[in-house]
Amino acid sequence: MTIRVPATSANLGPGFDCLGLSLGLYNTVTIKPANFQTISIQGENKRILQQKANNMFVDIFYQYYKDLTNEKTKFSFDLTNSIPLSRGLGSSSAVITSAIASAYKMAKIRLTKNELLQLSIKLEKHPDNIAPAIYGGFVVSTIEDDTVMSLKKNIPNTIKAVVVIHKKTISTKKSRKKLPHIYEKTDTFFNLSRSSLLTASFFSENWDLLRVASKDKFHETYRMELLPVLFDIQKHSYDSGALMCSLSGSGSTMFCLCYENDAAKLSNKLSSKFSDCRVKILDFDNQGIKSYE
Template sequence: MGATPSLGPPSRVNSMARKPGEQVRPQAERVRLCVPASTSNLGPGFDCLGLALSLHNVFIFEPAPEVSVVVKLHGCDDHDGQMVAEGRRNLVWQSADEVFRRTGARVNGLKITMNLAVPLARGLGSSATAIIAGVAGANLLLGSPLSDGEVFGLIVDLEGHPDNVAASYYGGLTAAMICKRTPHLIRYDVPPDIRIVAAIPDYPLSTEKARAALPKEVPLSDAVHNLARTPFVIEALRNGALENLALAMDDRLHEPYRIALLRNGRAIRKAALAAGAAGVAISGAGPTMIAFCHEPTAKAIAEAMTAQLKGGRVEVLGVDKKGLRATVRK
């Protein structure tokens, strides 16, 4: 188990990176970033827990006269590609442009090549990968005028909540919070034989629609219910003892209200548990559902979930321990 230090406020620029009055310009001719997908909440850890997954989007930045976005699909369908905005409306560019604005950099254009394997609007952190790539890629392109803490702080600032971005940025299992606009997190390693079986439907579900389904207030007993179970989820995943995960993943704050938005969601959960899953949860805002198990039972669980999934695909994934990877060519 490891804990990160407190991270600095997202708006502060690293004054040691450049001299006063010095113009920030691109220092690299190519930046390549590999960002893992993530699942969040993990049942009771609403807007707090995140887990990086062995499914990745790859982004390549190259300075150019104008903003252009090239999309290549790897496992995603054409509908996912159609959901990616072009030019300056693209989330990756908008995130990168925030770095350019805050550092005073003069960057008029950028060629962004996106190799997408994480389906959009499925509860697997696709927007988190885009924001991470935009902020981290722009910072590396400029020669890293922002510190690591400032980069992560800006990422959280743009995403609005830290659960998915913490896991995708740092890898492994993360518990994150925001205090006085500053993100804080704890990172945990997960045993290598843990598998996450993801039932990914062929339809999207926006975070906005999923959040609109939630009540404005919840009973105190439901809040206590979730608080009591969240540490058990962390410990089960940290040490690989999954025996009590089904009890620990019993959520009362969001899943009871969102399950109706998922086609055959209850049947998928029931089938996964019957096939040997230690615990089942809605991944993020949905509609993907995830089942946790050890490697030997993953195939049977995948087959059971596939039988109940009305369109889409089921993937058996591991935990990504590394988080963001980047290479820079100058």
């Protein structure tokens, strides 16, 4: 059994902890019953992950598999990772969702995407990455009485993502400590109006409103101060044709959205300007997590 889960970009400016979308960049895991456990890791952060005593995916998988079956079956795990760690592209959400889904698949127990969402939120407290990883597309989410409620909109192929992945990492925990405990009323109104407009822009496919709609006063400035070059990347992205450019999650990646015909030009200009970054043109993923036999 093979399972594939996409990278995600969360917040999208003003949608702090509630807005996210799915990108065409994937982690893939193949699992087979085996006489003894083996773990093979390829791709992003291979050396770091191999040095860890515990593998997060394997730990979560066995936790759920044993609860579901009461069996101690051994498996081989072949992990191929394209989602970099600690770059704001949803690597933790990818692990959590795929590990739980894999456990149910190997236990031969049906699991709906909504059920997977409700299980995953117990391990990842914010739905902005979890929901698009599961559903794909652009997703707006809220939590009511410990239950996640989400709405999805498919993203057309007439627009592309250009992600600028800095070589330095930013810790989500560290960056959250930079945020204020109290916000001014005017800043709250600012973000409410932009988050609402951003959501409406995606659902109506009115992309020309995104530059205004993606402005934020809750978190981006505080987090980007940890790596000031991100301000330059954002400015240069707008100067080079981006429709929006926001900090992806807690960083250090900057997420840009542009028209399909502008993607190559934007990517080339950013690549030539910022040598400490990898720049990728990505499609948007509208399927979310997916398994194959």
